Amino acid sequence: MRRQLIVVSNRGPVSYARGPDGERISRRAGGGLTTALRGLLSLHDVTWIASAITDEDRTLAGETLDESTREGAGFRLRLVGHERQAYDRFYNVVANPMLWFIQHYLWELAYTPAIDAAFHAAWDEGYVAINAGFAAAVLEELDDQPDAAVFFHDYHLYLAPRFVRNAMPDAALVHFTHVPWPQPDYWHVLPQHIRHAIHDGMLANDVVAFHTERWRQNFLDSVRDIVGDVPAHALTAPISVDCDEFERLAESEQVLAAEAEIVARRPDKLVVRVDRTDPSKNIVRGFRAFELLLEAHPELRRRVGMLALLDPSRQDIPEYAEYLGAIQREARRVNDRFQEFSWLPIELEIADDFPTSVAAYKQFDVLLVNATMDGMNLVAKEAPLVNTRNGAVVLSENAGAHAELGDWVESVNPYDVEAQAVALYRALTLGEAERRRRLEAIREHVREHDVNAWIERQLAVLDAIGASARR
Template identity: 40%
Template sequence: MASNRGPVSFTQHADGRFTARQGSGGLVTAVSAVLQGHQATWIAAAMTDGDRERARQAEDAGETLITPDETESRFKLRFVVPTQEAYHDYYNVISNPLLWFLQHYLWDTPRSPDITHETWAAWREGYVPVNQMFADEIIIACEQFDREPVIMLQDYQLYLAGGMIRERRPNAIIQHFIHIPWPDPDYWRLLPKEMRTAICEGLLGCDIVGFQIPDHARSFMYTCEAYVPDCSIDYANKCVQWRGRTIQVRHYPISIDAEAVRRTAYSQEARAYERYLPTHWNEFTILRVDRAEPSKNIIRGFHAFDRFLEAHPEFQNRVNFIAVTQPSRMDVAEYRDYLDDTSATVGRINAKYANVETGWQPVQVIMGESYPRVLAAMKWYDVLLVNSIIDGMNLVAKEGALINERSGVIVLSEGAGAAMQLGNEALMVSPADVEGTAEAIYQALTMPIRERQRRARRLRHSVERDDVSIWFRDQLADIAEDAADHIGQAEPTGTQVA
């Protein structure tokens, strides 16, 4: 398994001792849930000083694979340790914002992006060499296995790694799963030909390229047809023929680990938050939970709430909009600016409607990262607003559907990948339709209780039925089938994951 962020982070203490903390991200949870009994190695960038020092210690001691002590992690680790300058170029210039904004259709194209000499330097001195470092570390990890392992690459930071591995290890079994949307070919023209061709060819170095939903898989095939001249596309069988190889293009909608989410939601830590969270509730409570970044469409959501209060003044003083917001990627100017704009919008709405006599403020922002607090809050919403412009999936909608205790209604964007699974029972909105979102909020808050209960029950059952283990096992099954077709390794129970 290879991803920018790994399953654990290390801290070094004054006495030289290291402690490791396992992450709670969706990918770590997903893979941990289904890799019992498999020999698994995770390659990730060293994110903290402790990670870098632990990697240095391992190299000095000849420790090829690091075993994290004091965690429940089932993985052995190798760290990629680029210079801070290379990592900045790879992550804070190319991955974010350039690729992230492009793949979420966020660029204001008459004005940005500008591909300058600094951008080219970041590509050639950051993104390309860091991908090469990942490929090198993956190959070292592969050499520790008796048989050809499965290599599972994750997301937009590692688009070039598959092709680089293929060059040196022609029989490698490589799958790349892309968690974010894949835009249509015309939008990829914002990138110079060298960049977009390298990205497509890097992914075509894999055996399987996976996406969240069929639309994104189809857009990838369109993009290859447009920018990889010597490939041919079989749309019916969802594959690309390139340089004598067949690359499968599949979709695997990610979900949540229902058992783990419930366990956290009813943990002692989550219950501790329930002592003060009710001070934020009102007769009606609208909730949103997001990272503070532009694709989440937070500002339009607040504008829709403003319009709802304007159109339905009978709800003033009776409804609170709670926004649980996590600052994200503050090293990137576009994210800092968006957080500032979000705060200004909240201030204007509160100034417009606040009741001095009762102390009512319609919008309340809870800032910071605490997953147990998020889940504690999700139990009590009447409306969960998920109006992202475009999302690979958006697991917030699934978490809310699973644990809400008030038969809350989900107002869901058509741009969220979760719409494919949840759209029949959520109230669907176009992400730019402020008026339509305001009307959906009103419809949700006035919906008869029996209809709320029916919708909530069906949403919950849907999430329980298709949890994250299905997502991962479907990938392993396709990998095993593909391996059987190409090199005769058909036994999924014996698969080794690197």
């Protein structure tokens, strides 16, 4: 059954620029959400609403553009033009770092955050205004297609559902949260009217969805605590990978070229990590754990190397800029201590280079995913799928992926650097049969629970509540 769907997310699947000769160029966004929703685009009648980011985007704001996926599936794209100052406050003050830091338990609370007049203004004139702008665009689209179901995505869009619901009580609204949902005490960092508005906005949806039972349960606890009510439908639907597409990608020319480079210089055993330079990714402690491994096991020096492929992230935000500095300092410290001959303990590449990441996925002996908190973490699903060395996975117990893959990984407490060093050693010395058994179990699980299962799960619930959603 082909449905009418309106997908709403801050970043869209396509962004525009002007080429050297003044012609319009469209650039597909690499983000996980577009990739994950590709199946939706090919099977259903989708209108995607997203922020106009570039200058060229802004000139197109308000129009409904005909776009298509790389595979040729058509969809409509509507860009929402925001006032620049409002968008900056929405994105760089409220969504990141405030909401991101709350949802990943990253405030130290003794000194920061200090919620001041500037933050209150950023909420009112930034986050609220941008959400109202998104809601207005959704309502215009619903005027044309009143039976379309609306899929809101993530922590940028907690308020838009309430604005839409108030104007259109019968709309079918779904919200998916891609990040962790913290427990109620931590939401209390926000002023009462703000934490209430966020939870009230979530309750305006017919369905809210989370990656794991842990985040779903936390949401039910916090919405009960803060609003005193719970939603009709709160479900778990773990995001996943388009396996065929990913395996094709792993054999692409770009990835093969990058892989050849890694093979040419790799040490005997390769520990790989692939992350954005985000404080929640726990990169500094990861390097410290690797140092403790080398300290405890001199026999591994010159034989094991860590390849850290890090995509620089949100450098307009001081906490992120500082974290990137701390990452570089920590890698340098470990390298200064142990580097000898041509062996560099930690090879750090700070770049947005997806082909090299996929190449590293194929080449790891140990994959380290030690996030302090993570909604899902797709690296833990993607990398085992294409790995060629029966690599082992060290996985944080606070990553959403751990709920699915926990039986086949070395589980670690992300704050415990000693335990991470021990887990790295165990992963490096695990017998080949056991490594193969685990890797195959992970692959089987990911193939069975792929990205289409994620989409189907949400659509099925939409069917089930169809009657009530269209009250």
